[in-house]
Amino acid sequence: MTRQISVIETDESTGHSGRKPVRSSSIRNVALVGQPNCGKSTLFNRLTGLRQKIANYPGVTVEYRVGQLSGDRTVSLIDLPGIRCLEPHSEDEQIAWKVLRGEMPGVEKPDAIFLLLDATNLGAQLALTAPILALGRPTLILVNLADALHNGGGSLDVEQLEASLGAPVALISAKKGTNLKKIYEFLDKRQHSAPALPPILQTAKHSRPWARKVMERAKYRVPRESIWSQRLDSFFLHPLWGPLFLLAAMELVFQSVFGVGQLLANDIDRGLRFIAERISPEIGNPILRSLFADGLWKGVGSVLVFLPPILLLFLFLGVLEDSGYLARAAVISDRTMAHTGLNGKAFIPLLAGYGCAVPAIMATRVVGSRRDRFATMFVIPFMTCSARLPVYTLLIAAFIPSKSFLWGLIGLQACTLLGLYALGFLAAVTTAKVLNSTILEKSKLPFLLELPEYRLPSLKTLTLLLVERARIFLTQVGTVVLAVSLTIWVLIHLPIHQGHMAPVEQSWLAYVGHHIEPALRPMGFNWKIGMGLVTSFVAREAMVGTLGTMYGAQPTANSSGLASALRQDLTLPNTIALLVFFALAMQCTSTFAAMRRETNSWKWPVLQFAYMSGLAYTAAWIANQVLSTWL
């Protein structure tokens, strides 16, 4: 069904609507707009049935997203990044204003606007109402968090607010889905009036007193402040307990990722081997049997086992994001970040880099100044992303003894993992410091960060996050890793002599590998590790798949696991050099593409790739040479 509406023109000279129907059109696009962290994406997900990422800190949405309204495919809903005022200060705000004004290429100018306001903080939220109503588009004002307003003893006269603003208002709860019928009633109306213009629009100096009067007329009573947020802040921002908790939380994350994650990974590994042992004998043709067992199963399976530790890591990141602690961590880290020339806002994308560098690079849009943004984007690939985890876990489990200290609370393997994360972070902040004191111009934008109220992480949000990350990981394994593993299997078995596949050492892969081996020798790597490194430039996880396929094809390694096969080719100094190389190198085509897109230039990704590769090579070479003489 197409909804017919009449837009009524506003007389801008007087600031009051003349309410004359001027044209009829259909509502096809509705923009969802509001201040950061007021629940736009929660409402968007509820109305469209999509799974846009939501979390409890300002600036989660940095790009516009379009979805069809559930049950009515004729209406598109556009979820916009949060905006605070008329003048955009960051790239995500620029995107929102461009879409609203119809200046965004490829996006139609919205026919109507859903303006979302936070009911627990209406004073600041109303400041945005004036510039949005001034756009002259049919606007429905949705006052969200009705449940929090009522639970905190607050109140609001919706009819009075509607009369004061000259636009329809609905008090809703996006999280619980309360009163959403008002949205459908708005869309079903045959005639819409353009909103009455508020008297003064341009500055907070004038719009805030106007907002205060509006609140008085609407008998708005602010809900009580959460005593729990204050108590939690007393602890999390305490001079001693705050930083200690941050360190303890990080240790717990790595201990769990390595301990629990590795146990689950071993279970999956046993399961996969059990299945392979049952299926392989059923395949009569030896070439096909080798293709299945060595190429497909060992290649893909050796990466697949790392799904549990990766999901555990994302579970911890999700809890940090959804609880509201992430913004506090940004405040705690601000002084440290200041030494590098960055500010605490850069901490949030840097932390997101522990999951994946691509969304983290996009998240830098909230950072504000161009200089801070470029410096943050440049160093994000140093943050240990989840794709490095399979390589780290494999090598640490194979070479680092499973010892523990302090009554078993701290394990050597978990400490090694923590050390690699620390190495990446150290490289990131040092590089940022160098960049900020050399090629990037000085920033003058002040550091301001809104701290959200704490809340219990939503089970649904965390589940959706884990399902999404599992889907991304399995897609990567099922496409890139599978393709690389099969290619490696083909190259390691060619050429065929008299109907027999070539031995590994005489294969085409070995031929290529031996040519690059001299360049790898200073780091202590043989040609097989070298070929693994080459394939890791497609995607980091692919290295484990490549090693699985290569060592799986060796008759001597067939009966043993990949870890024990690696122990025949690598010493402890070689392994540490390999870990250092992985911690510092930029082996990810998706990150390269994201940098190209966000900087709109080839210069930055090429410089980043060359710098990180050079640094990784040098550091791995030094690590191997120094440790070989000591150990």
Added chain:
Amino acid sequence: MFFGSKRMEMAKRGAREETTLLPASLCDLCPDETGVVEETLWRTEHAALLESYGFYPGCPVTRVGSAPQGDPVIYRLEGRLVAVRKETAAKITVRRAKK
């Protein structure tokens, strides 16, 4: 420092409190002390950004705490918490209540 240690900080500033000339800068506010943002704010170069967070003339602002190292400082204004670096807070002028 946050909430709990306000007495110690107020004691340190006690003597100065008696003689402080009004107006003062935002970072001079003691924990739990409320001031009102002054007109001078409009001359700063990032006025629009500061306004969008609630730092506009006439807005009451209360210092509620700080990061563990004392900077940034956390203020409550318009019902929300905003962390601001001391160097930024020093450029915002407030009227303090006379003691």
